[in-house]
Amino acid sequence: MRRFNLSIMDGYILREFIIPFIFCVAMFSCVGVAIATISDLSHRIIESNLSLIAAFQVFILKFPEYIGYALPFSVLLTSLLTYSRLSKDSELIALQSSGISVYRLMAPTIAVSLIITLVTFAFNELIIPPSNYQATSILAGDSRVINKYTVQQDIFYPQYEEVITPEGEVKRELKSLFYAQEFDGREMQNITVIETDNHQLEKITVSETGNWNNNDDKWDFSNGVIYDIKMNLSQISSNFFQNKKIPLPKTPLDLASKSRSPYEMNIRESLEYIEILEQVGNQKSILMYRVRTAQKISFPFTCVIFAMIGSSIGAKFNQNNKGTSFGLTVLIVFGYYLMSFFIGSLGLIDVLSPTMAAWLPNFICFGVGVYLLVKS
Structure with missing residues (x-):
């Protein structure tokens, strides 16, 4: 059986991608947890007498959530930076003049984004829910019985x-x-x-x-x-x-015992809790948990979509300006979240099915990515 070997071009593009990607994940995670957590913890320390040890535990426990958010964003920014740098230095033109198509040039980034998609899904399933629940338990003052019961x-x-x-x-x-x-x-x-x-x-x-x-x-x-x-x-x-x-x-x-935020449950726990809610007949909560569970499945695939969009824009963007690339990333991410929020709200009021509410933003962005890829 013939072993698969990366070409010199694949290895070169991946080296250009991976190191900035790790830096972007660290940067987005630190900025996210600092903005969203430190202010709240400071208020709790002063107003609610939260101990410094408990505050530090919550701070550490909130990191996985923002790493999960940072992975797709980092794919977008890194692919933008990588291909804009290759375009600026005319390396893309040189490779294309050798008969390599633009699709083949972007294949390494798309392939590694598929791996990051799996990592994001595993992270959202195995690490983020228990971490968020432990943080909530500490803030609720139940540090002795963490991740077991909810009062x-x-x-x-x-x-x-x-x-x-x-x-x-x-x-x-x-x-x-x-x-x-x-x-x-x-x-x-x-x-x-x-x-x-x-x-x-x-x-x-x-x-x-x-x-x-x-x-x-x-x-x-x-x-x-x-x-x-x-x-x-x-x-x-x-x-x-x-x-x-x-x-x-x-x-x-x-x-009572399984009641918690959908962001503190993995998919299996969410489905089990939906079955309980169906026995109660709380249709509003059932709809909310179904939409959130579907979004848990759809969100990791934004890594592949953002890789397509970032690579396509970067290949046409021949100035390696990190500030401009960061601005484009923020604009695209904001647009995605605004669309996701609006369409998700339609699912919460039962205008769209939970599956459609979760996947429609991905389908729209995927169509944009394919269009940009063909145009490039």
């Missing part, structure tokens, strides 16, 4: 069932309503459960605390009372208890 208040879970009406229609009706005033990461507190049967209020359970029992797949309620209601409130009986097992779904616990 919640006012947990609602309506459980529905499908019933068939006398007319033969399938109708969705409320079966029970679970409410807990607080969840401290270990147990639910001040719980109220309302259960219905045949369109009528049947039972109200009030409990001081509640824990999920994995062995029995039931809730262990403590220090409470059950009100049995019959005949349209004409007969009410109460039964006090110290400990009682209640057969209710585990969903309220999942809803």
Whole structure:
């Protein structure tokens, strides 16, 4: 089997690309975390008595997020700088006069951008979500139980069932309503459960605390009372208890313990949380998490798109002016994010599907990249 070897031209272009790329990633990451984090941390240190150690931990934990943002931007700026420098020194003309097409000249940059796409995807999946969640936990004052639980208040879970009406229609009706005033990461507190049967209020359970029992797949309620209601409130009986097992779904616990920002979840966790939200029926949150999850998949591919755009513009731009290249990068990135924000908002209000809302900016920029590549 014949081994693949880089040509001298490929190696030369990659050397021109990789070193500035590493510098750009470091620069964009430092600038991003400095602008977005230091001011907030300073305010928290003064106003909220955040310790210097905790502030430093948050500062370090926020770096992965901005490295993830910096990777596509660095591809754009570096490809602009690399090909504009080659164009200025007439090296592109010399290579083309040797019969090498512009597509072949840009192939090394496109190839390495595919690798950076995979790195960006892995970074966004494996490193950024837990890092962001740990930073949030520290800022919330829960530094002892990092990346395990999220403290919640006012947990609602309506459980529905499908019933068939006398007319033969399938109708969705409320079966029970679970409410807990607080969840401290270990147990639910001040719980109220309302259960219905045949369109009528049947039972109200009030409990001081509640824990999920994995062995029995039931809730262990403590220090409470059950009100049995019959005949349209004409007969009410109460039964006090110290400990009682209640057969209710585990969903309220999942809803509380797995609740976090979509930027603190990887794709698998987001999909699992969407399933929980579907049981609750919170359509607005479901739509938001679906759009954000689709964007997690689409965003890394901007590395390839930006490589195409940057290489094409750089090949026609025969002045190696770093300030101008940086300005073009900022303008292109701003345009991309403005378009992504607008189209993503259409997905959040259900005008576009989540997949289309996430991928349409990429498709538009890819079309621009192909046009510039052909024109070059």
